[in-house]
Amino acid sequence: MALLKAVQNGEFLSATLDLSLPFEAGEWQLENGVLCQLTARGVLTVIPPGLSAASKDIVISSGVHGDETGPIELLQQLVKKILLGDLMPEHRLLLIIGHPEAINAHTRFIDENMNRLFGGINDEKNVDCSRANLLQCSVDAFFQNSPLKNAERWHLDLHSAIRDSQHYTFAVSPFSEHKTRGLALFNFLHHGEIEAMMLSGSAAPTFSWYSAQNYGAQALTMELGKVARLGENDLERLDAFNQAMLALVSQQSLPDYQGDKQVCVYRVTRTLTKHTDQFAFTFPANQANFTYFEEGAVLGSDNGEEYVAAKGGESVVFPNPNVALGQRACLLVKQSDVDLTDQVVAKF
Numbered sequence: 519m520a521l522l523k524a525v526q527n528g529e530f531l532s533a534t535l536d537l538s539l540p541f542e543a544g545e546w547q548l549e550n551g552v553l554c555q556l557t558a559r560g561v562l563t564v565i566p567p568g569l570s571a572a573s574k575d576i577v578i579s580s581g582v583h584g585d586e587t588g589p590i591e592l593l594q595q596l597v598k599k600i601l602l603g604d605l606m607p608e609h610r611l612l613l614i615i616g617h618p619e620a621i622n623a624h625t626r627f628i629d630e631n632m633n634r635l636f637g638g639i640n641d642e643k644n645v646d647c648s649r650a651n652l653l654q655c656s657v658d659a660f661f662q663n664s665p666l667k668n669a670e671r672w673h674l675d676l677h678s679a680i681r682d683s684q685h686y687t688f689a690v691s692p693f694s695e696h697k698t699r700g701l702a703l704f705n706f707l708h709h710g711e712i713e714a715m716m717l718s719g720s721a722a723p724t725f726s727w728y729s730a731q732n733y734g735a736q737a738l739t740m741e742l743g744k745v746a747r748l749g750e751n752d753l754e755r756l757d758a759f760n761q762a763m764l765a766l767v768s769q770q771s772l773p774d775y776q777g778d779k780q781v782c783v784y785r786v787t788r789t790l791t792k793h794t795d796q797f798a799f800t801f802p803a804n805q806a807n808f809t810y811f812e813e814g815a816v817l818g819s820d821n822g823e824e825y826v827a828a829k830g831g832e833s834v835v836f837p838n839p840n841v842a843l844g845q846r847a848c849l850l851v852k853q854s855d856v857d858l859t860d861q862v863v864a865k866f
C-alpha cells in the first residue's frame with residue numbers, strides 16, 4: 519500500500535518506517551472535521567475543526583533516539599485513535615516519529631547523537647544532521663504558522679532510559695530564558711504520575727530545549743521506562759502517563775490534580791563533559807540513574823582530573839563514558855525541596 523494511504527488508515531508508524539515506500543505529502547480531512555497534513559516522513563500535523571481561545575499548539579515527538587521504542591508505540595496508538603476518529607483533539611498537534619533510519623537499525627543514532635543537534639541548522643554531513651534540520655524546520659513551521667494568537671505552546675519529547683533508574687519515569691526541564699515551567703506543566707506531570715523532574719540550569723542542544731528556547735514552549739524531555747525492542751515494551755507501566763497525554767490533547771485543560779503522588783524535584787548541579795579518551799567513571803557502566811554518592815566520593819576522572827561528589831552529595835543521571843569527545847558524559851543532580859505547586863518554580 520502507498521505511504522499516504524497507509525497513514526490515512528492509521529498505520530503512521532509502519533508507513534514511516536518502511537523506507538521502500540517513497541514519501542508522499544498529503545492533506546485530508548476526517549469525517550469529524552479534523553484536518554491532517556503529512557508534511558514529511560513521520561511528521562504529521564493535526565488541526566481540530568473548532569479551535570478555541572483555550573487551544574494550544576502542542577508538539578509530541580518520539581523516536582529521536584531509535585532504540586527508545588516504548589514512547590514510539592504510545593505515539594502510534596495516539597495517532598491511530600485520532601486518524602480513525604476515536605479521539606477528538608482539542609488543540610493543534612504536531613506528532614513526530616523522530617528518526618526512522620535509527621529506529622529501523624535498532625540504535626540510538628546512525629552517525630551522531632541527533633539529540634545534540636538542535637542548536638541550529640547543521641551541515642548536512644550525515645542522516646542525523648539532515649533529520650535534525652528537517653525536525654527543526656517542521657517545528658518552526660508549526661509554531662510560526664499557527665492561527666492561534668498567544669496560544670500556549672508545549673513540546674513533550676518522549677524518550678526512555680538506557681539503564682535502570684531509581685525513578686522509572688522522570689522528566690528533564692531544559693533551561694531557557696523564557697517562563698517554560700508553568701503550573702499546568704507540573705499538573706500534567708502529576709496526572710502522569712511522573713516520579714521525578716530535573717530542572718536544568720544551562721542550555722543544551724536537545725529537541726525540547728529547541729522549542730523552549732526558540733518558542734517559549736512548555737517543554738520537557740520525558741524519560742519513560744527503559745529501552746526495549748518495538749513490541750516488547752511493558753506499556754502498562756506507562757499507563758498513567760499515557761492517560762495524561764490523551765487527556766492533554768483531547769481536553770481544554772486538565773483538572774487540578776487531587777491525588778497523593780508527588781514529583782520528586784532535582785536541580786542539575788553539574789554537567790560532566792568528556793574531554794579526552796581517558797574519561798572513566800569509578801562505577802559500573804550499568805549504574806542506575808539517580809544513584810546517590812556521598813560528599814567526597816570519587817565519581818570519575820578525565821586525563822588526571824578527578825570528579826568528586828560535591829558538598830551534601832550528588833546523584834548521577836545518564837552516565838555514559840562512551841559519548842563522543844566534547845559531549846555530556848553525565849548529569850549530576852541534587853534533590854531539592856521545591857514544591858511543584860509553588861509559583862516560584864513556575865516563574866522560570
Ligand SMILES: O=C(O)CCC(=O)N[C@@H](CCC(=O)O)C(=O)O
Pocket residue numbers: 583633677678679680681690692722724726739836837838
Ligand atoms: O539513558 C540515557 O543515558 C539517555 C536517555 C536519553 O536519551 N536522555 C536524553 C535526555 C535529554 C535532556 O537532557 O533533555 C538525552 O540524553 O538526549
Ligand SMILES: [Zn+2]
Pocket residue numbers: 582583586633677678
Ligand atoms: Zn533518548
